[in-house]
Amino acid sequence: MYIVVLGAAAGGGFPQWNTNSANCQRSRAGDPAARPQTQSSIAVSADGARWCLFNASPDLRQQIAENRQLHPRTGKRHSPIAAVVLTNGDVDHVAGLLNLRESQPLALYASGRVLRTLADNSIFNVLNPDFVARREFALDRPFAVTTRDGADIGLSVEAFAVPGKVALYLEDPGAGENFGTRAGDTVGLRIAERNSDTCFYYIPGCAAMTPALADRLRGAALVLFDGTLWTDDEMVAGGVGVKTGQRMGHISMSGPDGTMAAFAGLDVARRMFIHINNTNPVIVDDSPERAEVAAAGWEVARDGMEIEL
Amino acid sequence: MYIVVLGAAAGGGFPQWNTNSANCQRSRAGDPAARPQTQSSIAVSADGARWCLFNASPDLRQQIAENRQLHPRTGKRHSPIAAVVLTNGDVDHVAGLLNLRESQPLALYASGRVLRTLADNSIFNVLNPDFVARREFALDRPFAVTTRDGADIGLSVEAFAVPGKVALYLEDPGAGENFGTRAGDTVGLRIAERNSDTCFYYIPGCAAMTPALADRLRGAALVLFDGTLWTDDEMVAGGVGVKTGQRMGHISMSGPDGTMAAFAGLDVARRMFIHINNTNPVIVDDSPERAEVAAAGWEVARDGMEIEL
Numbered sequence: 001m002y003i004v005v006l007g008a009a010a011g012g013g014f015p016q017w018n019t020n021s022a023n024c025q026r027s028r029a030g031d032p033a034a035r036p037q038t039q040s041s042i043a044v045s046a047d048g049a050r051w052c053l054f055n056a057s058p059d060l061r062q063q064i065a066e067n068r069q070l071h072p073r074t075g076k077r078h079s080p081i082a083a084v085v086l087t088n089g090d091v092d093h094v095a096g097l098l099n100l101r102e103s104q105p106l107a108l109y110a111s112g113r114v115l116r117t118l119a120d121n122s123i124f125n126v127l128n129p130d131f132v133a134r135r136e137f138a139l140d141r142p143f144a145v146t147t148r149d150g151a152d153i154g155l156s157v158e159a160f161a162v163p164g165k166v167a168l169y170l171e172d173p174g175a176g177e178n179f180g181t182r183a184g185d186t187v188g189l190r191i192a193e194r195n196s197d198t199c200f201y202y203i204p205g206c207a208a209m210t211p212a213l214a215d216r217l218r219g220a221a222l223v224l225f226d227g228t229l230w231t232d233d234e235m236v237a238g239g240v241g242v243k244t245g246q247r248m249g250h251i252s253m254s255g256p257d258g259t260m261a262a263f264a265g266l267d268v269a270r271r272m273f274i275h276i277n278n279t280n281p282v283i284v285d286d287s288p289e290r291a292e293v294a295a296a297g298w299e300v301a302r303d304g305m306e307i308e309l
Numbered sequence: 310m311y312i313v314v315l316g317a318a319a320g321g322g323f324p325q326w327n328t329n330s331a332n333c334q335r336s337r338a339g340d341p342a343a344r345p346q347t348q349s350s351i352a353v354s355a356d357g358a359r360w361c362l363f364n365a366s367p368d369l370r371q372q373i374a375e376n377r378q379l380h381p382r383t384g385k386r387h388s389p390i391a392a393v394v395l396t397n398g399d400v401d402h403v404a405g406l407l408n409l410r411e412s413q414p415l416a417l418y419a420s421g422r423v424l425r426t427l428a429d430n431s432i433f434n435v436l437n438p439d440f441v442a443r444r445e446f447a448l449d450r451p452f453a454v455t456t457r458d459g460a461d462i463g464l465s466v467e468a469f470a471v472p473g474k475v476a477l478y479l480e481d482p483g484a485g486e487n488f489g490t491r492a493g494d495t496v497g498l499r500i501a502e503r504n505s506d507t508c509f510y511y512i513p514g515c516a517a518m519t520p521a522l523a524d525r526l527r528g529a530a531l532v533l534f535d536g537t538l539w540t541d542d543e544m545v546a547g548g549v550g551v552k553t554g555q556r557m558g559h560i561s562m563s564g565p566d567g568t569m570a571a572f573a574g575l576d577v578a579r580r581m582f583i584h585i586n587n588t589n590p591v592i593v594d595d596s597p598e599r600a601e602v603a604a605a606g607w608e609v610a611r612d613g614m615e616i617e618l
Contacts, residue, residue, distance in 0.1 A: 018388040020381040072329040079327040125478035169434035
């Protein structure tokens with residue numbers, strides 16, 4: 001199974017358009033330790049020919065251009081992208097769908113609630129139903145990823161609810177402290193090669209480690225996990241926001257309730273942070289926090305990184 | 310007045326994600342005569358400090374990153390982008406708005422019908438109304454562009470209806486051969502320095518030259534005009550589409566009814582094509598069609614091009 005990190009950064013990317021932090025300045029100045037990162041998405045293939053995108057970031061057009069695996073190969077119109085699976089309705093996970101127009105056959109998988117959001121937003125009608133099949137997945141039920149025309153591409157996906165928050169633009173301020181969030185608004189994914197034991201987990205957004213999630217991940221070969229924040233209050237402390245990580249639906253990397261602590265003892269062979277916010281000091285290669293993450297046995301995803309399982 | 314071409318290509322950009330044409334292949338291979346071009350948008354400033362975007366393409370995050378004029382300069386959060394003006398509701402002109410989130414003050418100008426489309430699409434709620442003022446413009450009534458807080462940035466804009474077509478995703482198949490298009494669904498813009506005679510026209514989409522439009526443009530210092538297609542049937546003839554230019558709302562460059570013929574005698578000092586489709590042979594520097602355009606006194610916009618008026 002082949003995995004390509006299309007985008008390693010959280011919403012806004014790195015550098016973020018309106019952020020003037022020291023790290024964003026370093027990135028704009030071309031500092032090799034602060035390389036630009038686009039917004040979070042991965043591509044996965046069982047055969048190296050047909051690919052499934054997991055989330056469609058606003059940077060998708062650039063990501064396709066920069067990754068040769070996703071270039072057209074045959075005929076006049078072609079794309080190796082056969083399918084897209086969405087983990088939630090966040091703008092940084094769905095806006096890229098607007099790039100997948102131009103009458104290209106595609107299968108789009110999401111939860112019923114995310115599909116209804118797409119249906120309610122007429123702009124997504126650029127995905128012509130004659131070419132794009134929208135398919136609802138159920139939680140905790142593995143499904144085979146197939147092309148629009150039903151051909152098996154050799155991948156099996158299982159979606160499961162993780163603690164999170166409904167997409168910002170769908171928040172209901174009158175719905176109390178969870179803003180109308182329902183179970184399944186944010187999912188993690190188990191992505192497997194069909195008829196094989198090869199699998200990994202992709203969880204770009206998660207608000208907390210639960211006992212059920214810990215049980216699920218125990219002993220995994222590879223987990224790509226929410227690396228949005230270093231500490232829960234870093235955006236507030238940095239003077240660039242008013243929301244904590246918990247308010248945004250993201251666990252933090254550090255601290256006794258953080259991700260690194262939560263994974264200790266889970267026996268996950270390869271742990272990789274993805275969906276790194278531009279405020280997280282781990283986004284640059286030479287920070288003490290980056291060294292701390294590495295010392296704890298974690299890798300940090302980077303745009304263009306290729307993984308073979 | 311300063312103008313920066315953020316994106317010179319039509320919808321899909323160059324190369325287009327799913328197009329395997331000879332020119333797209335050349336572009337992907339790094340051929341310097343087939344340089345990549347992002348989707349159509351320009352930035353304009355009277356003072357070099359505060360900028361107004363004209364259209365917000367899906368490539369806006371990349372365009373901001375690649376043009377230093379649009380980088381933040383002060384404080385922790387900042388953007389030189391003070392306002393956005395939309396010429397229609399096409400996905401390649403509005404999708405980039407989704408990049409302008411993160412609580413940045415902004416003024417957004419569009420026709421009433423385009424603003425209603427944005428309001429009907431909840432995903433645009435990422436533009437928090439506490440920070441982004443949405444303002445309707447009337448046709449044929451010049452307005453001063455001001456910041457969200459009402460500061461004059463030295464630009465005046467007048468929108469006028471041009472022949473065109475309603476956005477693809479809003480087409481009403483039951484509404485006859487114009488798909489429910491109304492006057493003003495596509496506009497041209499006269500962009501002027503306030504209290505000055507310095508002005509130019511930006512018309513990235515236009516289906517035909519009318520006598521009224523010819524009268525308006527006569528004697529202009531600069532016109533940036535719809536350069537989508539070389540011939541009306543090039544997408545059909547090239548086997549990459551079923552629609553003519555007229556079906557898509559675009560006049561062609563060549564031929565007796567084309568743009569170059571229509572501008573002959575209009576005495577426009579500087580004529581520049583923008584919104585070039587990847588099927589248009591003019592997109593590459595070394596085509597005979599490119600030479601023909603140049604011989605007729607036309608320039609072709611390129612990403613990053615800077616113009617001072």
